[in-house]
Amino acid sequence: xxxxxxxxxxxxxxxxxxxxxxxxxxxxxxxxxxxxxxxxxxxxxxxxxxxxxxxxxxxxxxxxxxxxxxxxxxxxxxxxxxxxxxxxxxxxxxxxxxxxxxxxxxxxxxxxxxxxxxxxxxxxxxxxxxxxxxxxxxxxxxxxxxxxxxxxxxxxxxxxxxxxxxxxxxxxxxxxxxxxxxxxxxxxxxxxxxxxxxxxxxxxxxxxxxxxxxxxxxxxxxxxxxxxxxxxxxxxxxxxxxxxxxxxxxxxxxxxxxxxxxxxxxxxxxxxxxxxxxxxxxxxxxxxxxxxxxxxxx
Amino acid sequence: xxxxxxxxxxxxxxxxxxxxxxxxxxxxxxxxxxxxxxxxxxxxxxxxxxxxxxxxxxxxxxxxxxxxxxxxxxxxxxxxxxxxxxxxxxxxxxxxxxxxxxxxxxxxxxxxxxxxxxxxxxxxxxxxxxxxxxxxxxxxxxxxxxxxxxxxxxxxxxxxxxxxxxxxxxxxxxxxxxxxxxxxxxxxxxxxxxxxxxxxxxxxxxxxxxxxxxxxxxxxxxxxxxxxxxxxxxxxxxxxxxxxxxxxxxxxxxxxxxxxxxxxxxxxxxxxxxxxxxxxxxxxxxxxxxxxxxxxxxxxxxxxxxxxxxxxxxxxx
Numbered sequence: 001x002x003x004x005x006x007x008x009x010x011x012x013x014x015x016x017x018x019x020x021x022x023x024x025x026x027x028x029x030x031x032x033x034x035x036x037x038x039x040x041x042x043x044x045x046x047x048x049x050x051x052x053x054x055x056x057x058x059x060x061x062x063x064x065x066x067x068x069x070x071x072x073x074x075x076x077x078x079x080x081x082x083x084x085x086x087x088x089x090x091x092x093x094x095x096x097x098x099x100x101x102x103x104x105x106x107x108x109x110x111x112x113x114x115x116x117x118x119x120x121x122x123x124x125x126x127x128x129x130x131x132x133x134x135x136x137x138x139x140x141x142x143x144x145x146x147x148x149x150x151x152x153x154x155x156x157x158x159x160x161x162x163x164x165x166x167x168x169x170x171x172x173x174x175x176x177x178x179x180x181x182x183x184x185x186x187x188x189x190x191x192x193x194x195x196x197x198x199x200x201x202x203x204x205x206x207x208x209x210x211x212x213x214x215x216x217x218x219x220x221x222x223x224x225x226x227x228x229x230x231x232x233x234x235x236x237x238x239x240x241x242x243x244x245x246x247x248x249x250x251x252x253x254x255x256x257x258x259x260x261x262x263x264x265x266x267x268x269x270x271x272x273x274x275x276x277x278x279x280x281x282x283x284x285x286x287x288x289x290x291x292x293x294x295x296x297x298x
Numbered sequence: 299x300x301x302x303x304x305x306x307x308x309x310x311x312x313x314x315x316x317x318x319x320x321x322x323x324x325x326x327x328x329x330x331x332x333x334x335x336x337x338x339x340x341x342x343x344x345x346x347x348x349x350x351x352x353x354x355x356x357x358x359x360x361x362x363x364x365x366x367x368x369x370x371x372x373x374x375x376x377x378x379x380x381x382x383x384x385x386x387x388x389x390x391x392x393x394x395x396x397x398x399x400x401x402x403x404x405x406x407x408x409x410x411x412x413x414x415x416x417x418x419x420x421x422x423x424x425x426x427x428x429x430x431x432x433x434x435x436x437x438x439x440x441x442x443x444x445x446x447x448x449x450x451x452x453x454x455x456x457x458x459x460x461x462x463x464x465x466x467x468x469x470x471x472x473x474x475x476x477x478x479x480x481x482x483x484x485x486x487x488x489x490x491x492x493x494x495x496x497x498x499x500x501x502x503x504x505x506x507x508x509x510x511x512x513x514x515x516x517x518x519x520x521x522x523x524x525x526x527x528x529x530x531x532x533x534x535x536x537x538x539x540x541x542x543x544x545x546x547x548x549x550x551x552x553x554x555x556x557x558x559x560x561x562x563x564x565x566x567x568x569x570x571x572x573x574x575x576x577x578x579x580x581x582x583x584x585x586x587x588x589x590x591x592x593x594x595x596x597x598x599x600x601x602x603x604x605x606x607x608x609x610x611x612x613x614x615x
Contacts, residue, residue, distance in 0.1 A: 029520040030419065037416045040409075041430040047488060048434070050456055051445045063454065106344075114341035123334030129342075136349055138601035140549055142570045143590045146577045147356035148348065150364075167348045175341065200333045229438040231552045232570075236578060247438040251556060261448055268444040275436040283428065290493060291500035 048272070055079050055266040062261040079266035089270065091242060092249035099165050099234075099245060100227035106169040107223045108216060115178035116204050120190070130179075136172045145236060152237055163237045164245070168227055174219050181215045182208060218289030221282055225275065246271050360588035366581040378588035388589060390564055391572040394479065398554075398568065399547040401483045406543050407536065410491050414498030415528065432492035439489075439552035446485040447472065447557055457481075472557055475565040482554050482566060489553065490546070494539050501535035502528070541604045545597065569593050 053069045054062050058078055061071025083089055117123070118130050148167050149158070157163030189211075190203045198206075209216070234245045241249070250267050279286060360378055364371045382388050417427045434442060449456045450471035458468040471481040505528065513523050551570040558566060562575065573593065577586030 027520060030421070033416045033419050034421050036412070037421060037427060040413060040416070041427055044430045044434065044488065047445055047449055047456075051448065054448065110341040110344060113337045117334050117337035121330055121334035121337060123331045123338075126334065129338075133345065136345070138598060139349065139353065140545075140594070140597055142549055142551065142573065143594045143597075144349070144352045144356060145573065146583050146587045146590060147352035147359060149577075150355065150359070150583065151347075151352060166344070170341075170344045170349045172345075172349075200337075204337075225436060229436075231439045231556075232574075236574075247440040250438075250444070251440045261451075261454075264444050265448060268441045271441045272437050275438075276433060279429070279433060279436055283425065286432075287428065287496055287499070290496040 051265045051268055054262055055269045057262050059260055059262050062265075079260075079262035080270070082263055083266050083270065088241065088249060088253075089246075089267070092244055092246045093274075095161070095243060095249075096228055096246040099161055100224050102161075102165045103168045103227040104220050104224045106165070107171050107174060108220050110169065111171055111174040111219070112178055112209070112212075112216065113204075115175045115182055116208060118175070119179045119182035120187075121200065133172045134176055136170075137176065141167075142232065145232065148233075149236060158237055159240050159243060161243060164234050164243075167233060167237075168230065171223065174223065177219060178212070178215065181212055185211055214285070214288070217282070217285045221278070221285055222289050225278070228275065356587045356590060359584055360591050362584045363582075364584040364587075366577075366583055371584075374584070378585050379592070381585065382588050382592055387564075387567070387572060388569075388592070391567045391569045394566060395548055395550060395568045395570075398479060398483065398486075398550050398566075399544055401479070402486050402547045403540065403543045405483075405487045406491050406494055406547075407540050409487065410494030410498050410539070411532070411536070413491070413495045414502055415524070417495075418499060418502040428496075431495045434489045435492040437489070439556060442485060442489045443553050443556035446481070446488075446553075447559075450481050450557075475563060478558065478563055478566050482550075482557055485553060485557065486547075486550075494543060497539050497542075498532070498535060501532055505531045537607055538604075541600070541607070545600060545604075548593075548597065548600075 056075040056077065056079070057071035058073050058076055061073055064072070114133075118126060144167075152158045152163045152167075155163075157166070185208060190207055193203050193207055194200075228245075229247060230245075231247050231251075235248045235251070238244050238248060241252070244252070250271055253267070361373055361375060362371050363374050363377075413427075413431050417424065417431075421427075452458060452468060452470040452473060455471070457471060461468055469477055472478050509527050509531075510523055513527060518526065549570055550568040551574065554566050554568055555571055555574075562571070567575075569589070570593070573586050573589045576582050576589060580586075
């Protein structure tokens with residue numbers, strides 16, 4: 001240790017050390033990589049940090065155009081308390097939470113059942129039905145807004161949470177991902193239980209599902225994030241302010257607030273918070289989930 | 299259990315019996331039929347109601363002059379499609395969509411690749427890199443729109459402060475038709491690059507480590523290893539990420555609509571926004587359905603291209 005610090009003092013010796021790297025450490029490339037990474041990370045964090053900084057300013061400071069991180073009157077939670085004193089934010093957050101949870105539970109349940117049928121059970125039409133469902137992956141939900149809205153009108157579900165939830169539960173890509181996972185589970189595990197007289201559902205419930213916990217978690221997290229953030233469909237099907245989800249509700253308020261920047265930013269920060277917490281908790285599953293769902297079509 | 303199901307005799311056919319030679323053993327074949335359908339039923343019901351039927355009904359609507367209020371609804375044949383092809387706003391919004399796709403796809407692939415390659419070097423602070431690059435992807439379109447409207451504020455926004463620091467003239471980002479699409483692209487790259495970043499990271503981790511070890515034994519440096527091993531190995535991932543990104547960019551609506559405060563601009567209106575406007579502002583359901591099908595056709599063509607490319611990859615493997 002002491003010899004190392006002593007050699008570093010000699011300029012020539014220091015250069016010799018960097019030129020002959022031990023493993024990957026401290027090459028010019030590594031330093032450069034670190035610098036670029038840092039710049040990118042700062043660039044990516046800044047917009048959000050700027051929003052946070054604005055949220056802690058007074059409206060006057062925010063509108064003054066002063067580019068400082070802390071307003072002239074010092075940091076304040078005025079904007080947050082103004083937002084939270086309006087009941088709608090809680091209501092919207094609750095609507096988002098429960099509808100996104102419902103979408104997730106229903107989607108994962110029906111997709112897992114269907115995927116198991118396609119993976120393990122034999123019935124007539126299994127092959128062509130699977131092809132039809134997989135082909136439906138290419139259908140962009142945006143294409144369906146007109147006929148879906150029409151259907152919700154006919155079913156009397158416009159301006160209801162079921163009208164918001166039900167059209168979101170069909171996820172052919174998830175069936176595909178889960179089927180591929182089930183296919184990889186050794187059949188012998190199930191055969192042993194079946195010889196002992198366990199029913200198909202019992203095998204599915206007590207053998208297949210526990211083995212699939214990681215993939216189910218990934219799928220569930222992704223469905224949840226998608227449903228929580230979904231904008232277009234909730235925006236179309238819900239008109240009643242009390243039934244709105246957070247993204248749609250907040251959107252209606254921007255125009256109402258006019259130029260109250262600090263409050264708008266406080267809202268944005270509050271709405272972002274739950275998902276940042278979800279990410280910090282489920283980081284591993286989310287990273288894995290992107291890989292499986294993103295490459296799902298491969 | 300399966301053999302005791304009372305309705306076993308109903309669905310047995312010769313075809314099913316011959317087909318039922320799957321790898322799993324045990325259980326009666328006819329029982330399997332029923333159980334298969336039972337497992338499938340909930341999904342199939344939802345699929346039929348909320349995907350298959352709307353697709354077919356949408357196609358039917360596109361041949362009518364249906365409006366939201368229920369007036370009209372008569373069969374007009376191909377009139378809506380003829381109108382669409384002669385509609386300058388349709389072509390304009392299609393052009394905007396393609397322009398946005400071109401502008402956004404390149405940085406969304408290149409920056410994601412850069413991020414992933416740098417993070418994959420195993421530098422300290424892994425969770426921080428992942429958090430900063432991926433976190434924006436988790437935010438709702440409403441939230442990112444609010445943040446960027448604030449940044450692009452012409453008088454007091456951060457973007458113009460940066461320009462001022464470099465001695466440049468301020469820009470009315472979102473209000474100026476010349477720059478509003480650029481502003482939307484910048485916000486979109488910031489918002490969604492994290493997804494591609496994670497896809498690249500997954501692809502990088504699949505590259506066999508031995509290749510690098512062999513290369514460094516042969517004396518290949520970091521840069522040489524990057525161009526000779528990393529980039530070629532990422533080829534399939536890049537094709538896929540690029541195609542997925544094109545398909546995603548073509549669906550532009552949420553952030554473009556919200557960043558302009560719900561207003562329509564001839565330089566940012568995307569095809570999905572035009573579908574929304576004709577259907578839910580103009581109440582012309584029939585015409586809007588026809589526009590949806592024009593858009594759908596484009597997506598299907600790209601989907602087929604994607605399928606062909608991935609299949610070729612698989613055959614080559």
